Amino acid sequence: xxxxxxxxxxxxxxxxxxxxxxxxxxxxxxxxxxxxxxxxxxxxxxxxxxxxxxxxxxxxxxxxxxxxxxxxxxxxxxxxxxxxxxxxxxxxxxxxxxxxxxxxxxxxxxxxxxxxxxxxxxxxxxxxxxxxxxxxxxxxxxxxxxxxxxxxxxxxxxxxxxxxxxxxxxxxxxxxxxxxxxxx
Numbered sequence: 001x002x003x004x005x006x007x008x009x010x011x012x013x014x015x016x017x018x019x020x021x022x023x024x025x026x027x028x029x030x031x032x033x034x035x036x037x038x039x040x041x042x043x044x045x046x047x048x049x050x051x052x053x054x055x056x057x058x059x060x061x062x063x064x065x066x067x068x069x070x071x072x073x074x075x076x077x078x079x080x081x082x083x084x085x086x087x088x089x090x091x092x093x094x095x096x097x098x099x100x101x102x103x104x105x106x107x108x109x110x111x112x113x114x115x116x117x118x119x120x121x122x123x124x125x126x127x128x129x130x131x132x133x134x135x136x137x138x139x140x141x142x143x144x145x146x147x148x149x150x151x152x153x154x155x156x157x158x159x160x161x162x163x164x165x166x167x168x169x170x171x172x173x174x175x176x177x178x179x180x181x182x183x184x
Contacts, residue, residue, distance in 0.1 A: 004030060005029075005030060005052045005053060005184065006030045006031070006032070006050055006051050006052050006053075007024065007029060007030065007031040007032070007051065007052070007053045007054075007055060007184065008031075008032055008033075008034065008051045008053070008054045008055070009021050009024075009031060009032070009033045009034075009055045009057060010033075010034055010035070010054065010055070010056045010057055010058035010082065011035060011056070011057035011058030011059065012033025012034055012035045012057075013033075013035040013036075014035070014057060014058065014059075014061075015134070015173075016057045016097065016131070016134060016173065016176060017033065017035070017055075017057035017058065018033075019173045019177060020055060020057065020177055020180065021033040023177050024181075032051075034058075035058065036058070036074075051089070051091060052091065052092045052093070053091065053092060053093040053094075053095065053184060054082065054086055054091055054093070054094045054095065055095045055097070055180060056079065056082060056094065056095065056096050056097060057097045058074075058078065059074065059075050059097075059099075059108075059112065060073075060074035060075055060108070060111075061108065062101070062106065062108040066107070068107045071107040071108060071110075071111040072107075072111055074111075075108070075111035075112055075114070075115055076111050076114045076115060076118070079096070079115040079118055079119075080118050083118055083119065083121070083122050086122065086124055087122050087123065087124060090124075091124050092124065092125065093124065093125045093126070093127065093183075093184075094119065094122075094124050094125070094126045094127070095126075095127045095129065095180060095183055095184075096115060096116065096119055096126060096127070096128045096129070097129050097131055098112045098113070098115065098116050098128050098129065098130045098131070099112045099130055099131055100130050100131065100132050100159065100160070102116065102130060116128050116157070126156060127156050127157075127158070127183055128156060128157045128158065129148065129158045129176075129179070129180065129183075130157065130158065130159045130160070131160070131171070131176065132160045132169055132170055132171055133169075133170045133171075134170070134171050134172070134173055134176055135170055135171070135172055135173070136172070136173055137172045137173055137174045138172075140170065147160070147161060147175075147179075148160055148161070148179045149161040158179075
């Protein structure tokens with residue numbers, strides 16, 4: 001990983017995004033973060049002009065109080081807008097954090113899958129990482145460690161696996177960060 005590469009982390013106040021931002025700043029990476037609370041992402045993407053890689057962790061996560069329209073706005077429309085800016089400003093790589101919930105029919109999983117499909121409309125290099133449940137390091141004891149492997153039909157979509165195959169288990173933040181670091 002080249003420390004001169006500039007990385008934009010969306011969702012920088014969220015669980016995964018804040019961990020990535022802090023860890024990469026500690027590694028003296030050239031990284032900036034943005035979140036819904038800080039800015040309207042679709043209006044403040046001039047920062048993309050100076051960015052090489054986007055790590056898109058921002059999402060409206062599952063909550064029974066959210067309406068379908070909110071999931072579409074946050075997980076589909078915001079992703080499309082971010083992809084438009086990435087294309088316009090010549091971003092080298094777009095890493096999209098998705099979810100194993102794409103196999104469910106709930107609004108969260110469906111809208112994350114739509115975000116994955118949107119990436120195919122653009123020319124920049126994109127990588128999709130489908131996360132299982134993620135825990136802070138040491139907060140639970142994980143029985144069987146997971147690693148990421150590319151899906152057979154796509155070298156750009158990664159899912160967690162165990163030695164015996166697909167695993168819908170759990171991972172620690174540290175493991176997610178280490179895998180994403182390897183993609184940069």
